[in-house]
Amino acid sequence: MIGAIAVKEFRDYMTSRRFLILFGFLLLITLLALAQVKTGMMSWMTEEGESPEVYEVMWGVTHYLSLVGGIFALALGFDAITREREDRTLKVLMGHPVYRDQIILGKLIGGAMTLAVAAFITFLVVLGTLMWMGVSVDGTSTIRLAVYFVFAYLYLLLFFAIAVAFSAHSKSSGNALMYALIFFLAITIVFDAIAPIVANHVAGPQPQPPQEALTGYHENMTLEEMEEMEKLWKEYEEQANEWSKKYFETVETITSLSPTSDFEQISQYVLNPHARSWDEAVYYVNPENPEEPEYSLTESLSFAKKEIIFLLAYLIVSFVAAYLGFVRAEIR
Amino acid sequence: MNIIETENLTKAYDGAVVVDHLNLSVKKGTVYGFLGPNGAGKTTTILLLLGFIQPTEGKAYVAGIDVQEKPVEVKRISGFMPAEGGLYPNMTAFDNLMYFSKFYRIPKKEAEKRAKELLELVGLKEVADKKVGEFSTGMKQRLLLAQALLNDPEVLFLDEPTNGLDPHGVIEMRELIRELKKDGKTVFFSSHILPEVEEVSDEIGIISKGKLLASGSQEEIKRRFIEGRFIITVETKQPLKISGLSTEVTEWRKEGTNRLWVYASRDVREELIKELTGMGYTVTDIHLHEPTLEEIFLELVYRRE
Incomplete structure (x- = not known):
């Protein structure tokens, strides 16, 4: 029965003008x-005589995909339940021997199938376009691009499930769309906006370079004075590193509450084999290893495990919210 | 044997009682008309009987199945045509029926055969491949009835089945209900239109403000209604000039010059004839007035408030 509902939903979506x-x-x-992005890069790439890498071109896509894709998924699911109420088909459907959980799961699966098709077609189109544009695409970058689209799919699925959850809890499609959009804007804007404010509060005042060290240099410095200066600088560096670590860890923790930031962060690691946890680079004033080696896909994924966990957790919570919203609703 | 039974079935929304300690008994194979004004609790009762909503108190049984415990089992043996129900407008009439048939695990070929038969039964055979979005209200109502019959149900719940139908559609719907009864099905249908209920029902339930005010066959309801409330009309040859009656009556009034309406707690026809004859009148006609269902309905629902 779940299959029958899922197939109907999938067919409805794929043939709807809205989806197209x-x-x-x-x-x-x-x-x-x-x-x-490609046009912007060509100016300097052609001078160097190299082809741009997939990850160098795709970062621009990720930003748009996270924004437009999120709205696309919301627009697909916001009336999944309310439309049935408004068209008065829900009572007819529920007059037949079908459990409510079968209805909601069928609807979620139907939407998931639709998004899978959308993500796969987008992957093929992007891959073809990258090749056509002369971007260097090899086996590894193709696999990384495919994995990137798996996460893009999960990201779309998350917003679809959020929209269905709002649809299950709302009385009308208009309300469901409004709540879903407000939620989307809140999680894409609010976390990024409040992260530096909270981080400043947590990390406290930023340490300043020692004034004595800045003004105390003179030509006839003794060894002791030099050592004293070095000691002051070292203390400053330690304090600055500690502050920086606290500050950026707080920022990272807060922004990882936003699925959009999580997706962008995961994309960075999945697409770019040189990208690694930025701990060294951002936490410390003088990173010891500025050169990034090439990492395997498994290693890249391990760098993004926190964001992947957050994204999956969001997905599960949204599915549960949609499920409970519908299963507990009273049909009058 | 009762196929529908409720025991003190009650439903309240935010403290407002919509269905109030309802005790219903519907015999198998009958057409039960559930009559009541708008907002009386008819739809809520049907939703309770099908397990769409949970009762605040009480129990409901359909074919012996506890609705609260096994709502899906009840739906397996029931058909439901909701008031102003909707069908999928982007699908054809045939596809709508095929979609709903999947919930009964009917083999595809059998489901196709059943869908075609039902479309013929409700007079939609010619438009089977037309999208429902292009259907008139009457056609949609007929298709709604067809989807309720997909599983060849034992009990049919029809909520205001003639809503939005033109007079011809109303007649056709009544005919269909009669046909279903002939097939041995129990039809529980709600309506606020009295003649409709009167015409097709074997038994009637009158509901108002969530309370069942009367239930039974039309004769039973009338008999119970007139118990202790006798209305007698008398006609005399001579113009009536009386100021009082010695016969034990609760109320009397004159209508025109020769007719008398008498209200009494028992049948006082003989006493009346004697008294009037004693006064010198010739009684040309006397009979016990039998109230119409309409009068009973109006009295129960509106005058006793």
């Missing part, structure tokens, strides 16, 4: 982002 328009727009934005 939104998906067309998503593809267009993705291609425009690719073209924009």
